[in-house]
Amino acid sequence: MSDQESFEPHILGFLCNWCSYAGADLAGVSRFQYPTNLRVIRVMCSGRVDPALVLDALIWGIDGIVILGCHPGDCHYLTGNYYTERRMRTLQTVLDMIGVKPERLIVDWVSASEGERFANLIGDFTEKIVELGPLTDDLPPEELRTRLLAARDALSQQRMRWLVNREKELLEKGDVFGEQVDEAEFHEVKFEALAREYEKNRILHSISDQVLSVQEIAKTTAIPPREVLKNLIAMEQKGLVTVSRIDGVNPKYRRLGGGESL
Amino acid sequence: MMEEAKIGVFVCRCGTNIGGYLDVPALVNYSKGLPNVVCAQENLYTCSEAGLNEIKEAIIDHQLNRVIVASCTPRTHEPLFRNTCKEAGLNPYLFEFVNIRDQCSWVHMHETEKATEKAKDLIRMGVARAKLLEPQEEIEVDVVPSALVIGGGIAGMTCALSLADRGFEVTLVEREEKLGGMLRKLYKLYSAQTDASQLIEAKIGEIEKHRNIEVLTSATVTEVKGFYGNYDVTIRQERKNVPFRVGVIVVAIGAEEFKPVGMYGYDGIQIVTQLELEEMLKEDRVKAHSIVMIQCVGARDEKRSYCAKVCCTTALNNAMIISERNPKAQIFMLYRDLQTYGTIYEDLYKKAREKGIIFVKYSPQNPPIVDKGMVKVFDEFLGEELRLPYELVVLSTPMVAHPDSGELAKILKVPIDEYGFFLEAHVKLRPLDFATDGVYVCGSAHWPVTVDESIVQGYGAASRASIPMSRRRVVSEPIVSFVDEESCIGCGLCEMICPFKAIQIEETPKGKIAQTIVASCKGCGTCGAACPQKAITMRHFKDEQMLAEIVALMERK
Numbered sequence: 001m002s003d004q005e006s007f008e009p010h011i012l013g014f015l016c017n018w019c020s021y022a023g024a025d026l027a028g029v030s031r032f033q034y035p036t037n038l039r040v041i042r043v044m045c046s047g048r049v050d051p052a053l054v055l056d057a058l059i060w061g062i063d064g065i066v067i068l069g070c071h072p073g074d075c076h077y078l079t080g081n082y083y084t085e086r087r088m089r090t091l092q093t094v095l096d097m098i099g100v101k102p103e104r105l106i107v108d109w110v111s112a113s114e115g116e117r118f119a120n121l122i123g124d125f126t127e128k129i130v131e132l133g134p135l136t137d138d139l140p141p142e143e144l145r146t147r148l149l150a151a152r153d154a155l156s157q158q159r160m161r162w163l164v165n166r167e168k169e170l171l172e173k174g175d176v177f178g179e180q181v182d183e184a185e186f187h188e189v190k191f192e193a194l195a196r197e198y199e200k201n202r203i204l205h206s207i208s209d210q211v212l213s214v215q216e217i218a219k220t221t222a223i224p225p226r227e228v229l230k231n232l233i234a235m236e237q238k239g240l241v242t243v244s245r246i247d248g249v250n251p252k253y254r255r256l257g258g259g260e261s262l
Numbered sequence: 263m264m265e266e267a268k269i270g271v272f273v274c275r276c277g278t279n280i281g282g283y284l285d286v287p288a289l290v291n292y293s294k295g296l297p298n299v300v301c302a303q304e305n306l307y308t309c310s311e312a313g314l315n316e317i318k319e320a321i322i323d324h325q326l327n328r329v330i331v332a333s334c335t336p337r338t339h340e341p342l343f344r345n346t347c348k349e350a351g352l353n354p355y356l357f358e359f360v361n362i363r364d365q366c367s368w369v370h371m372h373e374t375e376k377a378t379e380k381a382k383d384l385i386r387m388g389v390a391r392a393k394l395l396e397p398q399e400e401i402e403v404d405v406v407p408s409a410l411v412i413g414g415g416i417a418g419m420t421c422a423l424s425l426a427d428r429g430f431e432v433t434l435v436e437r438e439e440k441l442g443g444m445l446r447k448l449y450k451l452y453s454a455q456t457d458a459s460q461l462i463e464a465k466i467g468e469i470e471k472h473r474n475i476e477v478l479t480s481a482t483v484t485e486v487k488g489f490y491g492n493y494d495v496t497i498r499q500e501r502k503n504v505p506f507r508v509g510v511i512v513v514a515i516g517a518e519e520f521k522p523v524g525m526y527g528y529d530g531i532q533i534v535t536q537l538e539l540e541e542m543l544k545e546d547r548v549k550a551h552s553i554v555m556i557q558c559v560g561a562r563d564e565k566r567s568y569c570a571k572v573c574c575t576t577a578l579n580n581a582m583i584i585s586e587r588n589p590k591a592q593i594f595m596l597y598r599d600l601q602t603y604g605t606i607y608e609d610l611y612k613k614a615r616e617k618g619i620i621f622v623k624y625s626p627q628n629p630p631i632v633d634k635g636m637v638k639v640f641d642e643f644l645g646e647e648l649r650l651p652y653e654l655v656v657l658s659t660p661m662v663a664h665p666d667s668g669e670l671a672k673i674l675k676v677p678i679d680e681y682g683f684f685l686e687a688h689v690k691l692r693p694l695d696f697a698t699d700g701v702y703v704c705g706s707a708h709w710p711v712t713v714d715e716s717i718v719q720g721y722g723a724a725s726r727a728s729i730p731m732s733r734r735r736v737v738s739e740p741i742v743s744f745v746d747e748e749s750c751i752g753c754g755l756c757e758m759i760c761p762f763k764a765i766q767i768e769e770t771p772k773g774k775i776a777q778t779i780v781a782s783c784k785g786c787g788t789c790g791a792a793c794p795q796k797a798i799t800m801r802h803f804k805d806e807q808m809l810a811e812i813v814a815l816m817e818r819k
């Protein structure tokens with residue numbers, strides 16, 4: 001844990017134009033004071049915020065992220081905030097899975113009339129992040145970065161984006177056959193898919209700038225060698241990785257194309 | 263390829279609002295050192311004529327192709343600065359706003375150093391975003407020259423008449439069977455002692471004669487779709503749905519009197535509210551000789567901290583009427599603070615004292631107690647308890663938001679405050695507008711007002727609402743989604759989640775591709791954040807633009 005006294009966290013807020021940005025302005029008009037750490041990016045709707053972008057912010061070292069929208073039912077765009085909530089809940093589970101404290105990300109609702117609530121919410125969140133310490137307290141910097149990159153890429157995958165964004169409709173209205181989808185079961189499937197997708201991307205990132213054998217990959221990623229091999233074979237078929245050279249009897253893999261995209 | 267960005271940064275002092283809490287010269291100096299910034303300066307008020315001219319001059323002198331103003335908030339001033347850019351020949355979407363007042367100087371008033379650092383970060387983020395801004399073509403749409411006025415009280419009737427007189431078609435919707443609203447329950451209107459019923463009859467007469475006004479009574483608004491200038495409205499009337507299209511909408515649903523159930527023995531017979539008293543006065547049913555009025559019942563307390571402002575004068579007016587009819591009547595008025603604002607109402611207070619009405623100040627910690635036949639009150643000035651026998655107790659309760667306000671706010675997608683009153687776009691700059699273009703508010707729907715003030719606001723809202731209708735065309739924001747046809751695979755996820763049916767899969771020679779219906783797209787970006795191919799760009803809110811802000815914030819740290 002770092003020295004709490006001197007730690008000034010970097011806090012980023014995504015505020016929707018109609019409710020929470022207006023609420024933040026009202027906090028100003030009413031002169032409610034709050035800590036200076038927050039930096040705000042205004043979006044038209046909280047539904048604009050892509051979970052992949054939130055991961056980018058963490059990759060760049062933001063210690064805490066707050067996403068604020070209109071209260072449920074009050075969204076200027078009817079349903080944007082419902083998507084935000086589901087997407088960010090998923091992202092929180094992903095953070096938890098990769099070893100980043102999920103409390104570093106909060107989703108909440110602030111209306112245009114809740115200036116005081118906004119100030120209090122930012123005050124409390126800042127305090128919470130100071131308590132949690134810098135993001136690099138969660139994991140060593142290099143490991144943290146690789147994991148976040150893998151998570152970002154996992155959430156950018158087509159399959160994941162379908163699962164995350166169909167969730168609302170599937171759970172509320174049922175599937176195309178009109179059958180109700182069981183919520184717990186859905187989350188289990190989603191989480192399993194996320195874990196697989198993350199694992200794949202974690203392996204990819206471990207060989208984006210170096211050539212490694214199955215054993216070496218297993219060691220750096222803490223994924224069992226069997227799983228590593230299975231992933232590598234599948235990815236080789238898709239043209240994502242290739243055997244770079246063979247050291248004795250050990251093939252060494254490297255990533256093809258893609259790689260860092262920052 | 264876009265030409266190199268040449269950015270001008272204007273830091274507003276906003277008098278002392280920013281200048282008093284942030285080190286403005288330091289911000290200007292700092293801005294000068296940022297990449298692509300070719301000029302930076304401070305203004306006492308950037309939004310003043312002088313400030314705007316300086317922006318225009320700088321655009322020409324320095325051949326600026328990006329302008330940044332660091333000042334109050336885009337919610338109120340972005341249109342003004344965009345327009346200034348436009349006047350100087352710069353596309354208005356190459357303007358970037360940095361909020362260093364509402365979200366910086368005002369909320370960190372005692373931390374000049376840290377707040378100045380924050381403002382530097384915000385300006386740096388703005389510069390990074392500005393570099394990536396792209397010019398946008400504004401979308402012009404035709405405005406339907408007709409208005410919907412919701413609520414047939416005095417504010418709504420005044421507004422409807424004023425709009426109709428200007429030649430616009432008006433549909434006036436009232437949920438009750440008859441027009442009139444709160445006015446139907448009132449008796450004499452101060453200060454001219456006009457009969458409320460006479461005022462209603464006069465207004466209704468004018469409305470019925472007016473060929474531009476259609477009145478729908480026993481009707482409520484159930485659905486509003488569409489956009490600025492073209493709202494598709496559905497009214498429910500007698501189990502029928504009546505659909506029609508209007509260009510603008512005015513909210514005038516008024517407020518209601520708070521019923522003090524369970525307070526001070528309220529029974530609606532011997533212990534009544536001011537509004538009930540007015541009905542009694544109208545029917546000449548007030549026979550009591552000893553009357554006690556209690557002010558601030560259910561107002562200015564923890565639950566409703568506001569002052570409804572009309573109750574003190576209303577109580578005085580009613581007390582005067584009683585005392586004129588029955589000079590022997592003994593009237594006590596128990597108050598916390600008597601708020602008879604303005605010249606005429608204060609005069610009424612003086613006259614009431616001359617008439618012999620007795621004013622007793624009580625404190626909220628020690629409120630009056632209404633017993634059987636006797637009100638006990640601790641007089642703050644005398645410092646002792648008074649026992650006042652009564653035949654009638656009148657409770658002055660505040661106006662509270664109309665029970666429909668929450669539902670209507672949702673339908674119109676406009677905000678209400680914590681008490682349920684409608685919230686305007688800006689208390690001083692746009693007091694009768696909502697932030698949503700083409701929707702306006704007047705009367706007590708917004709905040710408790712007197713009849714006079716309702717009339718003034720009715721005229722005001724009519725004047726505001728007639729601007730887009732007179733222009734016939736309005737510009738709507740080009741912040742819409744844009745599909746990259748090369749990367750779109752026509753999967754249809756966007757179509758599925760768009761709440762406005764503004765993006766649809768079309769069969770094209772290239773196969774199935776999503777296409778934005780520009781007039782319907784409201785620019786939320788929910789589709790953009792979901793697209794599995796990242797093929798959807800939100801104009802003016804692109805991923806790259808937001809990422810650039812994050813990178814600018816963090817890269818040197």
